[in-house]
Amino acid sequence: MAESAHLGLRAKLSAIVVVVVLLVMLPFVLAGVAFLDRQGREEAERELGTIDALVHDLVDSHRAAGGDLDGLRRRLSGFAIGDSGYVFIIDANPGANYGHFIVHPDRGAADALHAGDVLSRAVVGRMLAQREGVLSYAWRNPELGEEQARRKLAVFRIHEELGWLIGASGYEDEFNRTSIASRNGMVVAVVVMAALLVLALNLAIGGLVIEPMLRLQRILRTLSRGNETLVHAEDEAGLVDGICRVLVESGRFRFARIALFDGLAVRDVAAAGRAADFCRALAAQGAEDEDPARLAISVRRLVHLADPTDAGKGLWAAARAAGCSALIAFPLMDGERLLGALCIGAASPADLDAAGVALLRELAEDLAFGIASQRTVQARRLAEAALHLRERALESSSDGVLIVDLHGDEARLIYANPAVERLTGQSHEALAGAPLSALSSIDAAGRAELHAALAARRDTVLELTGRHADGSGFWCECSLARVGEADADGDGYVVGVLKDVTERTLYLRQIEHQAKYDALTGLPNRSLMGDRLEQAIHVAHRHGSALAVAVVDLDHFKLVNDNLGHTQGDVLLREAARRIAGALREGDTAARQGGDEFVVLLPDLIGEQDGYPVLRRVQQALAEPILIDGRGFYVTCSIGVSLYPRDGDDAETLLRNADMAMYRAKEAGRDAISFFTAEMDRQMQDRLDIEQELRHALERGELHLVYQPQVDADSGRVCGAEALLRWRHPRLGQVAPLRFIPLAEELGLIGPIGEWVLREACAQAQRWRAQGLGELRIAVNVSARQFREPDLPGRVVAILAETGLPPRLLELELTESMLMGAVGRTEETLRRLKQIGVELALDDFGTGYSSFAYLRRFPIDTLKIDQSFVRDMEDGSNAASIVAAIIAMAHSLHMRVIAEGVESVEQQRQLYEHGCDQMQGYLFGRPLPTDEFAELATAGGR
Numbered sequence: 001m002a003e004s005a006h007l008g009l010r011a012k013l014s015a016i017v018v019v020v021v022l023l024v025m026l027p028f029v030l031a032g033v034a035f036l037d038r039q040g041r042e043e044a045e046r047e048l049g050t051i052d053a054l055v056h057d058l059v060d061s062h063r064a065a066g067g068d069l070d071g072l073r074r075r076l077s078g079f080a081i082g083d084s085g086y087v088f089i090i091d092a093n094p095g096a097n098y099g100h101f102i103v104h105p106d107r108g109a110a111d112a113l114h115a116g117d118v119l120s121r122a123v124v125g126r127m128l129a130q131r132e133g134v135l136s137y138a139w140r141n142p143e144l145g146e147e148q149a150r151r152k153l154a155v156f157r158i159h160e161e162l163g164w165l166i167g168a169s170g171y172e173d174e175f176n177r178t179s180i181a182s183r184n185g186m187v188v189a190v191v192v193m194a195a196l197l198v199l200a201l202n203l204a205i206g207g208l209v210i211e212p213m214l215r216l217q218r219i220l221r222t223l224s225r226g227n228e229t230l231v232h233a234e235d236e237a238g239l240v241d242g243i244c245r246v247l248v249e250s251g252r253f254r255f256a257r258i259a260l261f262d263g264l265a266v267r268d269v270a271a272a273g274r275a276a277d278f279c280r281a282l283a284a285q286g287a288e289d290e291d292p293a294r295l296a297i298s299v300r301r302l303v304h305l306a307d308p309t310d311a312g313k314g315l316w317a318a319a320r321a322a323g324c325s326a327l328i329a330f331p332l333m334d335g336e337r338l339l340g341a342l343c344i345g346a347a348s349p350a351d352l353d354a355a356g357v358a359l360l361r362e363l364a365e366d367l368a369f370g371i372a373s374q375r376t377v378q379a380r381r382l383a384e385a386a387l388h389l390r391e392r393a394l395e396s397s398s399d400g401v402l403i404v405d406l407h408g409d410e411a412r413l414i415y416a417n418p419a420v421e422r423l424t425g426q427s428h429e430a431l432a433g434a435p436l437s438a439l440s441s442i443d444a445a446g447r448a449e450l451h452a453a454l455a456a457r458r459d460t461v462l463e464l465t466g467r468h469a470d471g472s473g474f475w476c477e478c479s480l481a482r483v484g485e486a487d488a489d490g491d492g493y494v495v496g497v498l499k500d501v502t503e504r505t506l507y508l509r510q511i512e513h514q515a516k517y518d519a520l521t522g523l524p525n526r527s528l529m530g531d532r533l534e535q536a537i538h539v540a541h542r543h544g545s546a547l548a549v550a551v552v553d554l555d556h557f558k559l560v561n562d563n564l565g566h567t568q569g570d571v572l573l574r575e576a577a578r579r580i581a582g583a584l585r586e587g588d589t590a591a592r593q594g595g596d597e598f599v600v601l602l603p604d605l606i607g608e609q610d611g612y613p614v615l616r617r618v619q620q621a622l623a624e625p626i627l628i629d630g631r632g633f634y635v636t637c638s639i640g641v642s643l644y645p646r647d648g649d650d651a652e653t654l655l656r657n658a659d660m661a662m663y664r665a666k667e668a669g670r671d672a673i674s675f676f677t678a679e680m681d682r683q684m685q686d687r688l689d690i691e692q693e694l695r696h697a698l699e700r701g702e703l704h705l706v707y708q709p710q711v712d713a714d715s716g717r718v719c720g721a722e723a724l725l726r727w728r729h730p731r732l733g734q735v736a737p738l739r740f741i742p743l744a745e746e747l748g749l750i751g752p753i754g755e756w757v758l759r760e761a762c763a764q765a766q767r768w769r770a771q772g773l774g775e776l777r778i779a780v781n782v783s784a785r786q787f788r789e790p791d792l793p794g795r796v797v798a799i800l801a802e803t804g805l806p807p808r809l810l811e812l813e814l815t816e817s818m819l820m821g822a823v824g825r826t827e828e829t830l831r832r833l834k835q836i837g838v839e840l841a842l843d844d845f846g847t848g849y850s851s852f853a854y855l856r857r858f859p860i861d862t863l864k865i866d867q868s869f870v871r872d873m874e875d876g877s878n879a880a881s882i883v884a885a886i887i888a889m890a891h892s893l894h895m896r897v898i899a900e901g902v903e904s905v906e907q908q909r910q911l912y913e914h915g916c917d918q919m920q921g922y923l924f925g926r927p928l929p930t931d932e933f934a935e936l937a938t939a940g941g942r
């Protein structure tokens with residue numbers, strides 16, 4: 001299109017030139033032609049006039065000489081004028097021959113002009129009418145074969161005497177041949193001149209006007225399209241590519257390339273046209289240093305190379321390789337910031353004339369602006385994207401985020417994210433723009449704290465509580481942090497991050513509750529009771545008042561637990577706890593110490609006995625039957641009481657003394673309230689003393705065994721012995737088994753002691769075998785803790801192997817309580833013991849919740865009737881019946897029965913009658929030292 005526009009413009013300009021030249025030259029040409037024509041005509045007129053005059057003279061002389069008309073005709077016919085001119089005489093005398101030719105080369109005297117000869121008649125007519133003059137007219141003589149008419153001239157004059165019209169006629173062009181030649185020459189010259197002028201003007205206009213103009217137009221168009229590219233480019237890459245393309249396609253430059261500078265390195269980012277050829281050739285020439293783009297970047301100025309002297313050969317070789325003979329590079333500047341350079345290769349230096357360079361500079365400036373704008377846009381896009389991301393992060397944050405505006409009189413919320421709504425139940429959209437006080441879900445104290453922290457302009461973390469719109473409570477940690485610049489008054493914006501700590505708080509509260517309260521009963525636990533006791537002591541100390549600490553222990557709870565199971569035991573404990581707490585005054589505290597033991601704190605007592613009525617109420621409340629599974633259970637309790645300040649002035653002492661008193665109540669037969677006394681304290685000291693000494697009893701060899709004979713009921717002969725442990729202390733003397741064995745169990749010393757007993761008893765039994773005492777079975781008591789040790793069967797096997805005693809001669813005495821509870825494990829232990837081959841006896845049978853269902857499951861060999869039944873057999877109670885029933889049932893389960901504590905013959909008799917298999921008791925022998933037992937056994941018994 002540009003090409004056709006270019007040609008059109010050229011054609012128009014050429015036409016204008018032609019017209020102008022013609023307009024300028026035509027008047028001269030026409031004037032010349034007219035002049036020459038006039039000159040030729042005048043010459044013809046003159047010549048014809050001369051001839052006419054000659055003819056007149058000739059006629060006169062001929063007439064004067066008396067010549068005849070024919071002779072005149074002959075003479076005049078010989079006149080030749082030019083190629084075809086002639087002399088004529090027309091008869092102008094009135095008469096028949098008027099208008100007839102008297103002399104004419106082609107007509108005789110008699111020839112008149114015939115009717116068809118219209119032109120000749122008109123010409124002759126005009127001459128006759130005019131009588132004298134010159135007549136010019138167009139004449140075509142077909143007789144001469146003429147195609148076109150020619151101008152003819154006739155000069156004529158009447159010969160008055162003769163009445164003849166004498167004239168001479170001829171074609172004009174036959175008279176002024178020179179003039180015509182001159183005219184034609186002039187026309188040719190003018191045409192040639194005009195053509196040359198048109199050509200010269202065309203060339204001049206083309207070179208001086210059109211080319212620069214077109215060039216300028218091209219660059220303007222390039223600039224325009226460049227601006228379009230600038231406007232429409234979507235990114236920096238598109239912009240630089242587009243500009244390079246525009247320069248090559250619209251600007252007709254050989255190449256365009258853009259190199260950007262990032263502060264460290266120059267990097268070509270876009271190119272069009274033959275830029276690659278140029279760069280390749282530049283590299284091949286090793287002339288990269290001369291690269292105009294790099295030069296423009298390094299000098300920060302325009303680099304214009306249009307002359308071979310402007311740069312080295314390498315550069316020009318590269319330029320030629322790209323078809324260029326001029327190069328230009330513009331630095332791309334964004335203010336003071338150098339962005340890079342635009343390098344353009346042009347086919348001719350003229351393509352980079354001053355006007356073009358000015359426009360290209362403009363393009364380069366626009367490009368730099370465009371790049372900077374794109375970068376700004378890009379930076380803004382990135383910033384917007386980051387902002388959007390941050391917004392989304394805020395929106396999706398699990399923590400609540402508030403932005404508070406502190407400007408103005410009242411702090412305002414300008415933003416609240418959805419997490420705030422989740423936390424508080426208040427619409428986050430409604431909160432945005434509302435005053436801070438709109439956060440009504442946060443409780444008043446929290447809001448006040450929030451206001452105070454914001455007023456103090458301090459970054460802080462607040463613990464806030466509130467109520468969700470659905471009514472549930474919530475807890476949150478609110479971190480306040482100022483953001484942005486504060487104004488002169490310190491006002492600005494504060495971001496509050498609300499971390500929902502409801503779950504954590506509830507969990508901690510639960511943990512705290514668990515740490516302070518008993519999970520089963522909900523009563524304060526030992527720890528909280530300790531704290532409250534300390535506090536109460538403190539208050540009592542200040543007020544000079546008294547307080548009581550009572551340890552309440554349920555009587556025989558273990559039996560309930562063991563026989564009914566833990567679940568029912570728990571039910572009983574919960575109910576007991578409820579009753580104890582219900583019996584107290586306001587301000588009193590009931591706590592569970594563990595197991596079936598409770599502590600009651602009675603503060604603010606005026607007198608030391610003031611607590612007694614309260615404790616009585618506790619006792620009475622528990623005395624009411626407790627329903628479990630529809631069955632009523634009667635629970636009694638033993639209560640030990642210590643008083644502040646009388647029995648101690650610290651929590652530990654008071655608790656210990658109350659505990660001691662409680663034991664005393666137990667010892668006193670249970671279901672009693674016992675107040676701590678100094679005597680109890682002494683006994684406690686004794687216990688502590690024993691405890692201390694017991695720890696070393698085994699290693700110091702202070703323990704020994706005694707053996708109580710067991711006799712066969714039928715024969716009365718000693719059939720075995722029960723090994724009973726004794727402790728003789730050098731200072732304390734003989735310590736009763738019931739004092740130290742339970743203590744050893746409590747202190748965890750029973751393990752090594754029990755093993756020692758087992759080994760010692762087995763060794764002794766084996767020695768007696770060796771001494772010939774026969775196959776005596778040795779019964780060894782196993783403590784509950786010992787029985788629970790998983791390795792017990794293994795230890796028994798090892799000891800039997802060590803001592804050599806046959807397993808069947810060892811009988812392990814277990815208690816009912818050991819067998820209750822973890823039935824599976826118990827069964828397993830019993831099974832393994834039975835596999836060894838030892839005998840198993842159930843000790844103290846009848847004192848617990850004896851269950852024959854259990855007995856059927858367990859591989860028990862012997863039932864040992866508790867001595868309390870044996871003792872009561874004589875007093876007429878139903879003990880004898882119970883004993884008889886036990887014996888009968890045991891036998892039905894194929895168990896042997898041994899009665900212990902047989903002291904009288906009557907007891908022996910009754911037992912014998914009931915079918916008891918074996919007996920043990922003082923009646924047959926007390927627990928005896930080894931030698932004495934050996935003597936008794938050798939003697940055969942009592």
Ligand SMILES: Nc1nc2c(ncn2[C@@H]2O[C@H](COP(=O)(O)O[C@H]3[C@@H](O)[C@H](n4cnc5c(=O)[nH]c(N)nc54)O[C@@H]3COP(=O)(O)O)[C@@H](O)[C@H]2O)c(=O)[nH]1
Binds near residue numbers: 722723737738741844
């Ligand atoms: N785990 C262990 N327990 C043991 C061990 N040695 C003893 N004990 C247990 O200590 C409790 C008290 O025993 P002890 O003072 O030795 O009393 C026993 C007998 O002396 C006593 N007994 C025997 N016959 C009579 C009698 O006719 N009248 C009467 N008043 N008392 C008598 O009974 C005790 C034996 O009881 P038991 O074991 O139930 O057969 C006691 O519970 C022992 O079990 C030991 O080494 N380990």
